[in-house]
Structures are given as C-alpha cells and as structure tokens.
Amino acid sequence: MNTLHLTVGMEIHIELKTKTKMFCGCLNDPFHSKPNANICPICYGLPGSLPLINKEAVMMTVKLGQALNGQIGQQSFWARKNYFYPDLPKGYQISQSSLPVVSGATLTVEGESIRITRIHLEEDAGKLLHGHGQANSSVDFNRAGVPLIEIVTEPDFDSAASAKRFCQELQAIVRHLDLSQADMEKGEMRCEANISVSHGGEELGTKVEVKNLNSFRSVERAIQFEFDRQSQLLGIGEKVIQETRTWDEAKGDTKSMRTKETSADYRYFPEPDLPVVEISTPAKIKTLLPEDRRLRLITSGVDHHLAVVLVKRGIDELVLAIDRPLVQAAAKLLVAQPNFPALAAEQLSQLIGWQKAAGWSKATTAMAARELAAGQEPEKVKEQFSSKYDIGKLALAIIADNPAAVADYRAGKQSALNFLVGSLLKQTGGKASVEQVRQMLIVLIERMSQDD
Secondary structure (H helix, E strand, O other): OOOEEEEEEEEEEEEOOOOEOOOOOOEOOOOOOOOOOOOOHHHHOOOOOOOOOOHHHHHHHHHHHHHOOOEEOOEEOOEEEEOOOOOOOOOEEEEOOOOOOEEEEEEEEOOEEEEEEEEEEEEOOOEEEOOOOOOOOEEEHHHOOOEEEEEEEOOOEOOHHHHHHHHHHHHHHHHHOOOOOOOOOOOOEEEEEEEEEEEOOOOOOOOEEEEEEOOHHHHHHHHHHHHHHHHHHHHOOOOOOOEEEEEEOOOOEEEEEEEOOOHHHHOOEEOOOOOOEEOOOOOOOOOOOHHHHHHHHHHOOOOHHHHHHHHHHOOHHHHHOOOHHHHHHHHHHHHHOOOHHHOOHHHHHHHHHHHHHHOOOHHHHHHHHHHHHOOOOHHHHHHHOOOOOOHHHHHHHHHHHOHHHHHHHHOOOHHHHHHHHHHHHHHOOOOOOHHHHHHHHHHHHHHHHHHO
C-alpha cells in the first residue's frame, strides 16, 4: 500500500506601509481613520479617473526581492483581474500577471530552502463589516487600493509545521526590512494554502485552496485538517474536488466556498490606463536575514532556542557585542528579563560578572539591571547589592509567606507594604537598605500582577 504524501504551496498577501495607496494619493491608513475617510474617484474606479503608480511600493517590493536573492524584472506591466465582490468597488483589481516585479527567489528556514515563484504587486480590496447589532453588513473602503504584495511559493512543503515556519520567517523578514508590520490580526498579512494529497511516487494530487488563515496556528491546523480529509476520501476510493475552501477556526474544519477559478475566469487583460514599468534596480542593501542572525548567535555559543527568541525580539546585536565567553549567560538573562535590553553591552557584561561572583538570584540580578538602566554608577550598584543577604531571594520568600499582606497592598493598602518591608529588614538584621527592599518588593509584586 502506497503512503499518502502531502504537498503544499503557499500564497501570502502582505500590505505595505507606504504613505499613500497604490494608485492614488489617498492616505494609507485602514485602521485609524473613520470608515470611508480615505477614498477617492480612483479608488472607486469612476469614469475619467486615472491611476498613478506608487513608486515607493515598487521599490519596497524590489527590496524584498533582493533580500530573498530573487531576480528583479526589468519591466513589469499591470493587468485588470475581473471579478465581482462587494468590497471591490471597481469590479476588478489592478494586479500583475505575466511579468511580476520579482521571480525565482528563495527563503531558507532552518536549513530548508523554499522556492518562491514570484512576488508581485497589486491593490487590496475594502473590508466587509458584519454584525455589531446591525441587520445588514457594511463596507469600509479605506483599505481599497492599499499596496499589497503577493508571495507565491512552489509546492515545496511536505508538512503543516514547515509551512507555518515559513510564514513566521517571512513575517520576521518584512518587519526587519521595515516594509510592513504584517499583523495577522489586523489583516496586514493573510495566508492561503494550496494543498494536495497523493500516493507516494505518483504525480501531485488534486489541488484544494484554503483561505481565511489569519494566524500561524490556523495555517498549521488547516493544512493538517485538509491532509486528513483528503486522505480519508482517497482511502475510500473517492475523488478530491478542485475547489476553494474556507477555514473555520472555531470549528477546526474547512468548508467549501466555490469550485476553483482558473486564470481564464478572471479575464485578465492589460490595464489601459497604466504604462509598462521600467525598473532600475538599485544597489543591493546589505542586510542579514533572521536565519543568518540566528546562525551568528549559535556559532558564538548561544543555544538554538535562545537564538530564536533573541532574533525575534531584535536584541541579538547586544549579545554579539559581549565577550564570547559570556554570550550564553547574556542570552539567558536577556530572554528571562525583558528590561535588560535597555542596558549597554558593557553594563550587561558587568552584571553577568557580578551575578556569577556573588551567586545572585534572578530577582536580585533584575533589580541591579534596573538600577544600571536608570543610570546609576556601576560601582554603587555593585556595592548596593553585594551584601551577604540576597535581597531578591529573601523578598520572594516574604511574598510567598504573606499572601494576605500582598493582596492588601495590591488592593491599595500602603500599610501592608510597610509590613512586608519590615519583615524583610528583620531577616537581614536591619542591615539592608530600606529603599532597596521597598523597590524590590514593589517590582516583584507588580510582576506577579502582570503574570495574573
């Protein structure tokens, strides 16, 4: 019996954060403006209105293509993609068909190279607003005409997890290049998966497109669901229908939307109001992609899982500026304490040295970092926290032993904090700094509140 094989290709749309829309001077601000505030005759496609190409959007697309080692087209032209939907005011979308801005790019994620067929530009549609106590749906056209790049991959994924990793990596890259926030909750980044299941060694199975994947978790779950669904159909001798399906996050399944369109259904033809674009490729900007940045950390002695977090937070350069023997310790501190990135590399090195020499707890180390970040002199900070008592460790014990007093303080009773301060000072024989003890308790209790 042949093993069933999963094959996936991804189509990813990302809104660019240009100042204005793709083909007009309307503000590119779908999220902060009043509904239908940023709209004009060009957005609506009214007779006599003429679109104008946004050069900034083209150059942003070129920048992404260069970062992914793609081939930049010398020419590109625009086409009308015709279809009707309520949030598409013109009844067609201006897009690129046969000559995209970028072709033949590659993105490597954890050693796996994914081929990117094309990266092309188009305009986004508006947004349908449902519910909110209304009997009817309404449309906000502020998003109509916003520059949108579409990244189309080859069918190079053989698991749901690898497709998810690719989408996460792509988001990190466009953020690093300052092209988009790619916030999936806001719809700035939207994913679609083309999924097929076949018997091992055979040609690809029938392709099913799944839309409405608005989180990385949804990408992984939807692909896995479709693999199971199609495998079940093939297992009982039925055929998989080529169609477009939508993902229902709440139910955890896909539902049929329509039979799959082909390019002929869209009736592409050249956009008569826009010229062919002549692209003069600028010098390539040297930039390290997340994969390269993680590799630098790992080769410097940082564990893989710490390297992933540091690059995601954008603080890998701080670790690499520290003496090599200390990089792993620095990585652990930075991942554990979100306020540490405010430190300079020299301060962080000092902090690690003090922690190792005195055996400070995490709480005491965090408090010392807070003082350094606030501009306190290093020697004073070292002296302040170098008593034989680990104030952070004692403070955690006092908090754990007095939950009622902690609850009273969180309810606004200052006398409860005084009680906790007195209890801690008693354990140090009165030798610790009252202000230091007070600040330590406040910081630790505030952190408890955030964790709740």
